[in-house]
Amino acid sequence: MSEALARVLSGDPAERVLDRTLRSHRDLSREGRQALKEAVFNVGLWRRRLGFLLDSPDPSPAQLLFALLHGLVGVPASDATSWAGLAAPVPLRTGTPPSLALRASLPDWLAEHFVRELGTEAEDFCAHLNVPGPITLRVNPARISREALAARLASEGVTTRPGAWSPLALHVDGARPNLYALPSLREGLFEVQDEGSQLLGLLVEARPGETVLDLCAGAGGKTLQLGAAMKDSGRLLAYDPDAERLDRLQQRASRAGLTRVQVLRAPPSPGLNADRVLADAPCSELGSLRRGPDLRFRLTPDSLSRYTAIQRDILAHAGDVVRPGGRVVYATCTVNRAENQDVVADFLRSRPDFQAVTPGAGWLPEACLQDGFLFVTPHRHGTDGFFAAVLERGTAG
Numbered sequence: 001m002s003e004a005l006a007r008v009l010s011g012d013p014a015e016r017v018l019d020r021t022l023r024s025h026r027d028l029s030r031e032g033r034q035a036l037k038e039a040v041f042n043v044g045l046w047r048r049r050l051g052f053l054l055d056s057p058d059p060s061p062a063q064l065l066f067a068l069l070h071g072l073v074g075v076p077a078s079d080a081t082s083w084a085g086l087a088a089p090v091p092l093r094t095g096t097p098p099s100l101a102l103r104a105s106l107p108d109w110l111a112e113h114f115v116r117e118l119g120t121e122a123e124d125f126c127a128h129l130n131v132p133g134p135i136t137l138r139v140n141p142a143r144i145s146r147e148a149l150a151a152r153l154a155s156e157g158v159t160t161r162p163g164a165w166s167p168l169a170l171h172v173d174g175a176r177p178n179l180y181a182l183p184s185l186r187e188g189l190f191e192v193q194d195e196g197s198q199l200l201g202l203l204v205e206a207r208p209g210e211t212v213l214d215l216c217a218g219a220g221g222k223t224l225q226l227g228a229a230m231k232d233s234g235r236l237l238a239y240d241p242d243a244e245r246l247d248r249l250q251q252r253a254s255r256a257g258l259t260r261v262q263v264l265r266a267p268p269s270p271g272l273n274a275d276r277v278l279a280d281a282p283c284s285e286l287g288s289l290r291r292g293p294d295l296r297f298r299l300t301p302d303s304l305s306r307y308t309a310i311q312r313d314i315l316a317h318a319g320d321v322v323r324p325g326g327r328v329v330y331a332t333c334t335v336n337r338a339e340n341q342d343v344v345a346d347f348l349r350s351r352p353d354f355q356a357v358t359p360g361a362g363w364l365p366e367a368c369l370q371d372g373f374l375f376v377t378p379h380r381h382g383t384d385g386f387f388a389a390v391l392e393r394g395t396a397g
């Protein structure tokens with residue numbers, strides 16, 4: 001246990017450390033495996049708050065585990081001492097930590113960033129980064145309705161409830177099921193996708209018969225969604241510079257029964273004249289921090305500015321390949337004006353033939369909008385954090 005904790009604390013990804021540790025300790029009981037998992041995840045996540053309780057800048061893994069068990073979970077000191085493998089209990093501080101960074105267990109620079117971005121909401125936002133998000137499914141509307149999928153999943157032993165924002169979303173209730181064993185997944189009736197991410201795909205409003213470009217397609221999470229919305233008709237083009245992700249996209253598209261996805265191994269040229277372009281740009285991913293206990297500790301302050309040049313290039317490229325009258329959706333999964341509003345403002349300055357239009361007019365709840373952009377967050381919407389702008393190219397000139 002100490003060794004696994006030490007590796008996570010020194011920067012190895014918690015998921016990977018846990019995987020390796022469990023594989024080399026196959027003799028562990030079910031309870032033992034669960035305890036190891038909880039310890040690695042929670043010490044990894046709460047390390048800064050635990051350091052405050054211990055009043056030490058460099059506590060040992062065993063001391064951190066003791067502070068977690070006794071100070072945060074409330075296990076009696078004698079049990080916590082022996083479970084942590086300590087010879088004696090360690091004194092713990094009481095009282096609320098004095099800074100947001102310590103209360104929410106974040107690096108100082110990151111907590112300060114969230115205060116700059118979110119003001120009085122930063123505390124609530126950061127608290128929600130410490131609660132794992134729900135497992136959310138996106139129904140494949142080309143194959144089944146949301147209600148019928150919920151009934152089908154119930155018959156397979158999985159209870160769900162509808163999402164509040166995306167008409168395609170179902171949240172899984174109760175214990176984490178093995179979704180990959182379900183026939184309904186193999187039949188392509190749903191994909192696993194955060195509700196906020198579903199909104200980005202929906203904002204494209206792709207229709208059957210159109211030419212749609214997914215410019216940062218990755219492994220195709222949103223390409224599949226666009227293909228379903230287009231009822232597998234028209235032209236759906238997917239580009240990404242990462243060839244391995246595109247390979248996975250191709251496999252997923254054929255499993256989902258999409259025959260019209262065309263993978264581009266080189267960037268598309270302006271002659272494309274697409275009706276719609278989704279630019280789901282690479283970003284600092286601050287909106288996804290609740291997805292892993294230690295992601296926040298692997299970021300550095302320069303992540304806030306690392307992607308802005310490439311984001312500007314990608315959006316400029318999107319502007320070049322969409323037809324007059326067509327639309328670009330620029331999206332990120334981060335909470336950072338420099339990567340969101342500022343990139344869009346620069347684009348609009350350099351391309352006066354474009355204007356920002358209200359995202360999802362007619363169907364997207366007002367609560368998902370802020371200053372004319374989509375902005376959803378864990379604390380307000382229960383989704384991961386996402387930003388999106390819908391930019392329409394004028395027809396004049």
Ligand SMILES: C[S@@+](CC[C@H](N)C(=O)[O-])C[C@H]1O[C@@H](n2cnc3c(N)ncnc32)[C@H](O)[C@@H]1O
Pocket residue numbers: 215216217218219220221222223239240241242245280281282283310314
């Ligand atoms: C946020 S991820 C996309 C996720 C994907 N749309 C999905 O739904 O699964 C950003 C993607 O942008 C890609 N990317 C990086 N540089 C790029 C560029 N210059 N042009 C287009 N895509 C780029 C990355 O390889 C990465 O797959």
